[in-house]
Amino acid sequence: MRLLKYITKRILVMLLTLFVLVTILFFLFRVVPGDPVSMFIDSGLDRESQELLLKHYGLDKPIGQQYIIYIKNLLKGDFGNSFQYGKSALEVIAERFCNTMILMVTSLIIAFFIGITAGAALAWKRNTKFDMIGTIIALIVRCAPIFWTGMILLSIFAFKLKILPLGGMNTPGMRFDNLLEKYLNFDFLKHLILPAVTAALYSAATPLLVMRTSMLEVIKEDYIELARAKGLKEKRIMRKHAMRTALLPVVTIFAVQAGFAIGGSVLIETVFRWPGMGREIVLAVSFRDYPLAQTAFLLIGVMTALFNLIADILYAYLDPRVALD
Template sequence: MTAYIARRLMSSLLTLLGVAVILFVLFRMMPGDPTAQVISPALDQAAQARLKHAFGLDLPMWQQFFLYLKNMVTLEWGQSFTTGQAVSGLLGHWLLNTLLLMSAGLILAVVIGTVLGILMASRRGGALDHVATVVGLVFQAAPPFVIGILLLIGFSYKLELFPSAGMVAAGTDLGSTWAMITSVDFLKHLILPTVTITAIYLATPMLVMRDSMLEVLGSDFVEFSRAKGLKPSRVLFNHAARNALLAVVTVSSLILGFAIGGQIVIETVFSWPGMGKAMVDAALQHDYPVAQAAFFLMAVVVIAMNLITDLSYSLLDPRIRFGTT
């Protein structure tokens, strides 16, 4: 087990290194001059040279690359070219906001989808099976901004049940993060974007769990469990569902990757101050420190979740080992 974890960790670190190299190259191939954000052409040559030296822009490219890797490892991401604020502080705030929103929606999607998949498989061909399949596929096919806008029109503008934008009411200062996320105001702002995310990603775990359950329910060990006289609910949840969960665990890491990309749309529709919009703004403004760190940080989140998924396999099925399957 220790060797298995070590190999997975090494694989993840190598993947992160590859992501860091790609980001370094891509942002320097983009059109435009990032130094224009901090170095005015009106300054004399001596002043421009001093500023380039302060930002390390006068170094050869290979030295900039190793300095960049060092900063990524030590989390010394410098200051934003556009705001002058520390990048680490900005990213910490944006990432927390995104994780609060994303985790709420994805957890609900996976939990509800998994339970529905189990019930659909146990009632194959029934009303629940047909209705849940149609509704799930409709939500999956609909563009995220359409679902979000319809929810805003219906529940925010027409019925006025929920706020339409932001995380808390404008001008509200709740102090600590804990005070904010436990406040009624924050929970009201969280409901509509969370429902949107849940609706978008519900179909995948639901249908995967349904198909996996149908396969497992025809297995010999399930028939043996029934022959022993075990309760149908125990056979369904304790025996069949546990073995069928591997497929959902696998697809959950894929959902996370798609969710990070789709988060930009959700955060824009609901004016949620997270990583999505910040990444786009930084890329458009050639704010290298913010853009590189933001994309790298999101890559860390995705790779970490994939690592957790891989390691969870061995807990659900001890037969699975790296390099032996």
């Protein structure tokens, strides 16, 4: 019951956060310098035609009225029409958003699996060469620019060894009847490996170092010594007793890492020519395409908020005392 109350409270906080985000996005794109009208309305059109286009996109109304209309439409699931494409902004961004999320979720799963496992192992073997070398490698990978790491992996596995594709999401010319067929095939998995591993290597250092630090604190606790005194095997003590407690700080940073991963997808998508949201966001901001830019950033915000909610629920599950607050 307490856990359910806690989850309900977190959902309400998430909805309030999203409302604030929607409001900020709406006004932010309208106060930046630049005139969106000149981007999509031909200057050769007569004044009457230009006014009709402005009316069609709702840009002839006061900004306060535009905001109210936008919120009402948003509640109906209407994200507005893109100025560039002349169709629903959600329709334009949906497939690209799906591509970005598949890439980023895959990379986060790999990153946290590597980070948690390696971090725990380094802490358990503290002050050894294994610990020192592992920590140095993690710091080097973290400090290296993500596009540089991507190009290194491309040069090795795509150019020299030629075992993985150079980029893209599918081999050119391939046709698919539905989304499941598009994503659930060996060709797609081959294209996914390099960008997902690149993003994972960059992101893994943070959970690794946090897990290592947390484990170093946990293994000093009395109950770890008690477990050893009972004659339990070291692997069992590490997995069943130490790692669960040490996971709490790692769960906390999961949501933050997810936000950075989604928001930082532009570089990865550029290096590997991955057809995600990165390119569309850049174009939308450049052309002052309000509906498209707002939809893209809102979807990123929604996913980040959901990751935060998942992190809060996991935290409450791992440490039931959290739900009592």
